[in-house]
Amino acid sequence: MHDRSRTAAAARAHLRRSSRVHLKTLPTEGPQVLQGPGENAGAIDIGDGLAAVFKIESHNHPSFIEPYQGAATGVGGIIRDIFTMGARPIALLNSLRFGPLDAPATRRLLEGVVAGIAGYGNSIGIPTVGGEIAFEPSYAGNPLVNVFCLGVAKASEIIKGVASGAGNSVYYVGAKTGRDGIHGATMASAEFDEKSAEKRPAVQVGDPFMEKLLLEACLEVMQTDALVGIQDMGAAGLTCSTTEMGSRGGAGVEIDVALVPQRESGMTPYEIMLSESQERMLLVVKRGREAEVERIFDKWDLHAVRIGAVTTDGQLRVKERGIVVGEIPNRALTDEAPVYRRPMGEPEYLRDVQRLDLDALLRDGVKAVANDPNAALLALLASPTIASKKWIYRQYDHMVRTNTINLPGHGAG
Numbered sequence: 001m002h003d004r005s006r007t008a009a010a011a012r013a014h015l016r017r018s019s020r021v022h023l024k025t026l027p028t029e030g031p032q033v034l035q036g037p038g039e040n041a042g043a044i045d046i047g048d049g050l051a052a053v054f055k056i057e058s059h060n061h062p063s064f065i066e067p068y069q070g071a072a073t074g075v076g077g078i079i080r081d082i083f084t085m086g087a088r089p090i091a092l093l094n095s096l097r098f099g100p101l102d103a104p105a106t107r108r109l110l111e112g113v114v115a116g117i118a119g120y121g122n123s124i125g126i127p128t129v130g131g132e133i134a135f136e137p138s139y140a141g142n143p144l145v146n147v148f149c150l151g152v153a154k155a156s157e158i159i160k161g162v163a164s165g166a167g168n169s170v171y172y173v174g175a176k177t178g179r180d181g182i183h184g185a186t187m188a189s190a191e192f193d194e195k196s197a198e199k200r201p202a203v204q205v206g207d208p209f210m211e212k213l214l215l216e217a218c219l220e221v222m223q224t225d226a227l228v229g230i231q232d233m234g235a236a237g238l239t240c241s242t243t244e245m246g247s248r249g250g251a252g253v254e255i256d257v258a259l260v261p262q263r264e265s266g267m268t269p270y271e272i273m274l275s276e277s278q279e280r281m282l283l284v285v286k287r288g289r290e291a292e293v294e295r296i297f298d299k300w301d302l303h304a305v306r307i308g309a310v311t312t313d314g315q316l317r318v319k320e321r322g323i324v325v326g327e328i329p330n331r332a333l334t335d336e337a338p339v340y341r342r343p344m345g346e347p348e349y350l351r352d353v354q355r356l357d358l359d360a361l362l363r364d365g366v367k368a369v370a371n372d373p374n375a376a377l378l379a380l381l382a383s384p385t386i387a388s389k390k391w392i393y394r395q396y397d398h399m400v401r402t403n404t405i406n407l408p409g410h411g412a413g
Contacts, residue, residue: 032045034051051154053153058074062203063109064109067109067113071116075206078147080211084231085158087151087153089215094128094148096110099143121397122397125212129398159222162229163246163249166251168286170284170285174303176277206279211279221297228286233276237273237276238274239316246315253309253317260307269325398413
């Protein structure tokens with residue numbers, strides 16, 4: 001498993017390695033910044049002892065392969081990133097881009113994505129209070145599905161995704177592990193083609209009702225002082241959650257995959273470590289406080305299984321029934337992963353756009369409006385990018401929790 005795990009486990013960081021060099025040029029510090037890059041979400045001090053915790057993330061490729069589940073699990077994943085920080089999620093938003101709406105493929109994608117966002121957000125009980133959408137030919141083969149979640153936490157009680165304290169227990173909590181989502185992180189950086197539909201098994205399947213239980217159980221555990229750190233099992237599953245927590249805490253993590261709750265038989269350590277089954281979390285619990293944490297998860301009818309412990313050697317060590325099947329330094333998959341400086345060039349289409357005669361376009365536009373202003377206005381209003389988006393936002397429950405002041409269709413949420 002050693003070599004294959006090193007290659008596949010690093011897939012989550014593929015795009016991050018490409019973008020990190022550019023993201024570092026952005027400002028990330030300020031007097032109100034409580035948490036910048038490096039954790040599950042950012043946090044800003046909003047006064048009165050409170051923090052706004054938020055994150056935006058894309059789920060483009062899974063949504064292209066399987067629109068409903070791709071969008072739904074994007075929502076589920078961003079919600080977990082927020083409550084992992086100790087914040088209660090209070091609002092969802094989205095930003096979508098598709099190709100021309102008159103194309104059957106675009107209609108299928110649009111309907112599936114909107115239904116997926118609505119299905120997960122409505123079921124878990126978090127209002128979708130706003131969003132934006134545009135249609136343009138360049139997105140015909142590359143739709144963008146960006147989801148945003150906002151939460152509120154006490155500024156003094158933000159939780160970190162760290163593993164520390166040798167001998168502290170490592171817990172697996174939430175749904176059982178299956179084969180869904182394996183190599184989902186690899187797929188996220190792949191190109192689309194006519195064979196993309198064959199990758200559908202790599203798209204995760206979400207369960208918002210399970211996540212609601214997980215959300216409440218995790219927030220309850222956070223009210224105790226038994227928790228050291230907590231991490232969502234997102235892309236690359238257990239592999240990334242263990243290495244990220246260990247790297248942040250400067251510690252090692254040792255687990256036995258035979259202890260991981262599984263819903264399918266015959267899963268290999270490789271599959272268990274890379275599964276992206278949804279609604280799962282990894283916790284580090286203070287030694288001696290395990291029973292207290294287990295009681296809380298049992299109350300919410302969720303799995304809470306001790307699968308390993310924190311060590312001092314900085315390694316991720318994977319065992320199967322006590323036999324080591326994989327081992328790698330945590331930092332090799334996190335802080336020390338290679339950063340790419342890819343060659344860049346001006347795209348051809350941009351040069352074509354810059355050669356357009358804008359004066360001629362303006363003259364033609366003025367002439368069209370002068371000839372028939374009503375027809376020109378109707379043509380503008382008929383554009384899907386400008387037309388009413390009520391068909392979309394009426395599918396979202398924007399009044400759940402009864403805290404929504406500004407309704408969709410009236411600007412910012």
